[in-house]
Amino acid sequence: MGHHSCCNQQKVKRGLWSPEEDEKLIRYITTHGYGCWSEVPEKAGLQRCGKSCRLRWINYLRPDIRRGRFTPEEEKLIISLHSVVGNRWAHIASHLPGRTDNEIKNYWNSWIKKKIRKPSTVPPPSTTTNTPSSATEHSQVNYASNQLDLLNNQDLTTTRPSLQETLFSSQCPLFMFDPTPLDAITDHSVRGDHLFHESAASLNNETWNTNHQQQVQAQALPPSTSFTSGIDNHHHHYLPPLIENMDTMVPMDQVQSCSMDEEGDQIALDCLQMQRQELNEWVESQHSSFLFWDNVEGPLGGDDIAPPSSNTEATLSSFPSSL
């Protein structure tokens, strides 16, 4: 495990690719295609390992790559998707044609750094008034302030409401926007609680069905177990526990029809992709209301489902017993 054998060969060149190397790789791939990357370097006459060739092709040379600044639409889509799936860059990239996971990851990281450096954008924990900033800005600030807490590695429990207290007293399902790594949560029993305060303020409460929220609070989140789920052990990142275990989670206004993919990915992703334009408006307006419902035709069936109508009594999805 670990090093690929091809990368241990001594002749292997590393570092930036030269135009000549690019040309060789392009010429080879366009004429032969790529089946086994480990064979590409030798056949293409490159002193690189196959892994490096693959990365170069995927991230830079393939013809459908899209370069340049992210458009505002792409930016918003990234924000929205990240709020759902966290740091699953490849997944996010799959919803942005021509963009690579690497590019999105770099963009996100540099973007977050910028936000972290702007403490004035982080409201104090007691802030409860809605600000005129966009939803985009909210997402940025929320994440950035959260990261600040983690970086500071402080025990905040003595000065702020407990996580559970904050969660269960809030009016909106705030947990679905937080990509905090699980270890950070379990280690400190808190994750930037002012995050939740601000999220509560940023959402339009008129559109939030408090009955559903009460159901969520009463049934879905036994405090002692709610944050022990939602871990992707493979990729070591944290998915918001509810999202990972919910059958469906979609912004109501965005849904016409949608389907679950084989991996049980969040149905919201398909919806977001299909309705990107509406999503943009949704992000802008912040008048979203996430609802949960359980009328899905099988958990993994891929059948089209109809969203509940506006007067549907949405009900909480059933949760796995592991919760």
Added chain:
DNA sequence: AAATCTGCCAACCGCTGTACG
């Protein structure tokens, strides 16, 4: 003008999942 700082991003590293013998 030179030195230093900062941000960006291409590339690498290490890991896990999958296929296959």
Added chain:
DNA sequence: TCGTACAGCGGTTGGCAGATT
């Protein structure tokens, strides 16, 4: 079932270029 090779993923690093001192 086990071991190996490979693909793919997310985290991290290092070098470059522009900005700042």
